[in-house]
Amino acid sequence: MPVIKEHDFAGPAPPGPPRARGSIDELGIYDDARTYYTAEERHRNNRAGPRTRTYSQNSLLKQMEQMRMHEPYRRGSHDESTIPHGRRFLIQVEPTLQSLQLQEDTDRNMQITIEDNGPKVLTLRTAASNGYNRFDVRGTYMLSNLLQELSLAKEYGRKQIILDEARLNENPVNRLSRMIRDHFWEGLTRRIDASSIEIAARDPKDWTDDPRPRIYVPRGAPEQYEYYKKLAEERPEIRLDVQLLPEKITPELVRDMNSKPGLLAVDMEEVTDPKTGEKTLKGRPFVVPGGRFNELYGWDSYMESLGLLIHDKVDLAKSMVLNFCFCIRHYGKILNATRSYYLLRSQPPFLTDMALRVYDKIKHEPGALEFLRTAILAAIKEYHSVWVAEPRLDPITGLSRYRPEGLGVPPETEAGHFVHILEPYVKKHGVTFEEFVDAYNNGRIKEPALDEYFMHDRAVRESGHDTTYRFEGVCANLATIDLNSLLFKYETDIARTIRNVFGDKLVIPAEYCVGSMTPNHVETSAIWDRRAKRRKLAIDKYLWNEAEGMYFDYDTVKRQQCTYESATTFWALWAGVSSPKQAAAMVTKALPRFEAFGGLLSGTKESRGEIGLERPNRQWDYPYGWAPQQMLAWTGLYRYSFTEEAERLAYKWLFMITKAFVDFNGVVVEKYDVTRPIDPHRVDAEYGNQGLDFKGVAKEGFGWVNASYVYGLQIVNAHMRRALGTLTPYETFVKALEDNRAKALAELV
Numbered sequence: 233m234p235v236i237k238e239h240d241f242a243g244p245a246p247p248g249p250p251r252a253r254g255s256i257d258e259l260g261i262y263d264d265a266r267t268y269y270t271a272e273e274r275h276r277n278n279r280a281g282p283r284t285r286t287y288s289q290n291s292l293l294k295q296m297e298q299m300r301m302h303e304p305y306r307r308g309s310h311d312e313s314t315i316p317h318g319r320r321f322l323i324q325v326e327p328t329l330q331s332l333q334l335q336e337d338t339d340r341n342m343q344i345t346i347e348d349n350g351p352k353v354l355t356l357r358t359a360a361s362n363g364y365n366r367f368d369v370r371g372t373y374m375l376s377n378l379l380q381e382l383s384l385a386k387e388y389g390r391k392q393i394i395l396d397e398a399r400l401n402e403n404p405v406n407r408l409s410r411m412i413r414d415h416f417w418e419g420l421t422r423r424i425d426a427s428s429i430e431i432a433a434r435d436p437k438d439w440t441d442d443p444r445p446r447i448y449v450p451r452g453a454p455e456q457y458e459y460y461k462k463l464a465e466e467r468p469e470i471r472l473d474v475q476l477l478p479e480k481i482t483p484e485l486v487r488d489m490n491s492k493p494g495l496l497a498v499d500m501e502e503v504t505d506p507k508t509g510e511k512t513l514k515g516r517p518f519v520v521p522g523g524r525f526n527e528l529y530g531w532d533s534y535m536e537s538l539g540l541l542i543h544d545k546v547d548l549a550k551s552m553v554l555n556f557c558f559c560i561r562h563y564g565k566i567l568n569a570t571r572s573y574y575l576l577r578s579q580p581p582f583l584t585d586m587a588l589r590v591y592d593k594i595k596h597e598p599g600a601l602e603f604l605r606t607a608i609l610a611a612i613k614e615y616h617s618v619w620v621a622e623p624r625l626d627p628i629t630g631l632s633r634y635r636p637e638g639l640g641v642p643p644e645t646e647a648g649h650f651v652h653i654l655e656p657y658v659k660k661h662g663v664t665f666e667e668f669v670d671a672y673n674n675g676r677i678k679e680p681a682l683d684e685y686f687m688h689d690r691a692v693r694e695s696g697h698d699t700t701y702r703f704e705g706v707c708a709n710l711a712t713i714d715l716n717s718l719l720f721k722y723e724t725d726i727a728r729t730i731r732n733v734f735g736d737k738l739v740i741p742a743e744y745c746v747g748s749m750t751p752n753h754v755e756t757s758a759i760w761d762r763r764a765k766r767r768k769l770a771i772d773k774y775l776w777n778e779a780e781g782m783y784f785d786y787d788t789v790k791r792q793q794c795t796y797e798s799a800t801t802f803w804a805l806w807a808g809v810s811s812p813k814q815a816a817a818m819v820t821k822a823l824p825r826f827e828a829f830g831g832l833l834s835g836t837k838e839s840r841g842e843i844g845l846e847r848p849n850r851q852w853d854y855p856y857g858w859a860p861q862q863m864l865a866w867t868g869l870y871r872y873s874f875t876e877e878a879e880r881l882a883y884k885w886l887f888m889i890t891k892a893f894v895d896f897n898g899v900v901v902e903k904y905d906v907t908r909p910i911d912p913h914r915v916d917a918e919y920g921n922q923g924l925d926f927k928g929v930a931k932e933g934f935g936w937v938n939a940s941y942v943y944g945l946q947i948v949n950a951h952m953r954r955a956l957g958t959l960t961p962y963e964t965f966v967k968a969l970e971d972n973r974a975k976a977l978a979e980l981v
């Protein structure tokens with residue numbers, strides 16, 4: 233079986249979203265909303281002269297009905313429907329928005345979806361006729377696009393617009409790709425500096441009575457401390473609280489900081505202020521996941537970077553790598569996310585792959601090599617000090633576990649998440665819930681069984697898979713296939729980079745040394761090759777299950793393999809740790825257990841077990857599917873030349889997302905129920921779904937799902953992409969292919 237070479241893979245060739253090219257592009261029909269709605273000339277009805285109408289599309293009709301008059305009903309005249317790039321409508325924004333909402337948003341959730349019971353038709357007036365002719369806009373998709381366009385037009389202050397029909401009936405694959413490229417990334421980009429600190433500092437998870445903006449600056453960045461202090465003084469109205477982080481970060485310190493949660497500073501660059509000519513600092517931007525997650529996350533960022541790179545937003549992906557290097561330098565690790573309450577834990581590590589993909593795009597630029605050197609050195613430091621050090625390293629197997637430090641109950645979870653766990657203790661101590669949590673967190677009440685529970689809970693959150701019955705009450709003991717695949721990838725990436733980019737010699741400066749390392753010693757690829765080989769042996773020994781044809785976690789305390797079937801088994805393909813034989817076994821035996829309507833399930837139904845009142849659904853279990861699981865599996869399957877399987881899974885995922893986007897007013901959410909064909913975005917486990925809460929038009933989508941969409945479009949072939957644009961279910965698509973093939977064969981004879 234041919235195995236593709238490391239980093240040859242960046243997904244197959246065709247670019248993600250096609251920018252409409254040729255004359256349609258020159259007309260700017262698919263311009264981003266700002267460009268489209270701020271172009272004065274575009275919205276001036278040059279054909280109208282002084283007669284421009286000011287009534288809403290339906291109001292004249294209503295008046296005539298009231299007067300029992302009949303306006304001659306004219307659908308667009310012949311020449312309008314044959315205009316090369318389609319019909320254009322002359323619309324009065326506010327009144328049309330109002331009648332549209334009143335008539336079509338029947339459940340009043342500020343979205344037009346297949347669940348609304350309106351007539352699903354609205355009459356618009358055409359621009360070419362100066363509003364004299366009318367045309368019906370029909371169906372959920374076009375009407376919801378109209379709602380979105382009008383919402384955007386209103387935001388840009390337009391009273392009247394001339395709207396291209398092509399924006400209403402646009403191929404949904406193109407529209408979603410365009411929304412992601414032109415709107416969602418921007419909506420999710422944050423910068424922690426004077427330009428927008430109040431937006432970046434906002435924390436929807438803040439549980440305190442006074443959720444004011446607060447930033448913690450590490451000791452090693454005094455210039456940043458000065459910068460934020462000055463900013464706070466100059467703009468007292470934002471109430472920015474600037475705190476210097478103590479030198480030593482301990483579990484007690486982090487627990488005590490929970491009464492004052494805040495952002496953690498990330499990297500800044502020195503720039504010259506164009507107004508004053510003076511030197512100042514500028515925050516390095518980053519993308520946040522969205523919804524309640526308004527900070528820089530670990531593995532979300534990696535997934536997001538795959539989408540950003542396809543959209544040529546290389547600087548943003550590069551900036552996120554540099555922010556990670558800053559975190560390793562100042563906080564000792566890539567954090568779960570950059571808030572004070574995440575200081576002690578990390579998330580699944582992807583830094584080497586992320587840095588190499590960025591490097592690949594910038595390697596001809598000055599400074600590219602230094603960028604890669606910094607990132608690889610940071611990854612080496614993180615590898616030694618976080619992932620292969622106690623307590624995460626299991627010295628017996630040589631494998632690693634998620635096992636962060638910490639004290640007490642994680643404060644950022646949704647209220648009520650731990651009630652069922654803590655209730656018995658609350659009763660036992662005869663205090664209120666709040667009193668118990670406070671006493672337990674501060675060590676006045678000791679409960680060793682709870683300590684054990686929360687050690688595992690923290691590990692669950694570090695794993696990124698929070699939460700799942702795979703991990704409950706045991707996570708910190710597990711050598712997981714996910715983490716060990718990722719570390720194998722670090723080892724092989726580092727080996728190859730040292731060998732191929734740095735002439736097989738990498739000097740490790742003092743600031744990157746860990747433990748007994750000698751400053752400025754030289755590392756070659758050999759030691760990293762050996763580490764990778766050792767890990768592969770251990771993975772084969774402890775995690776591979778020949779009979780089942782897949783990998784399982786290994787319980788390092790019970791010294792036995794676990795039985796929970798997790799989609800993370802495919803991460804071994806992504807990392808290249810499997811042999812071709814193992815890969816083939818996984819495709820034949822394991823893949824069918826995880827494949828569902830909308831792509832890959834996180835875990836199998838059998839492994840999750842029965843759920844009920846006492847045992848609620850967990851969001852990383854069956855029947856949910858998550859973007860990172862899909863993206864890693866597609867890449868892994870591709871890597872081992874299982875192209876057809878990768879394409880099929882990508883198609884199913886993309887189809888589900890596109891259909892929800894079309895039927896539910898442009899929604900893109902954090903995760904999907906991949907067994908639910910009609911409304912897969914409905915997920916009520918734990919804190920519910922993120923990305924649903926918008927009025928009129930979605931502005932952000934959700935970071936890693938946005939990325940999975942544009943990345944997935946690179947996995948499927950052109951034929952599939954076209955079929956997705958017409959919302960063809962996978963089975964219909966395959967049937968059509970088979971029919972065509974049979975026909976072609978018959979014609980051959």
Ligand SMILES: OC[C@H]1O[C@H](O[C@H]2O[C@H](CO)[C@@H](O)[C@H](O)[C@H]2O)[C@H](O)[C@@H](O)[C@@H]1O
Binds near residue numbers: 531642693694
């Ligand atoms: O607030 C509860 C938990 O939320 C986060 O986890 C979820 O969102 C993250 C951001 O998209 C994602 O990385 C993670 O995989 C999700 O499960 C957070 O990471 C947890 O630490 C937190 O307790």
Ligand SMILES: [Ca+2]
Binds near residue numbers: 336
């Ligand atoms: Ca509605």
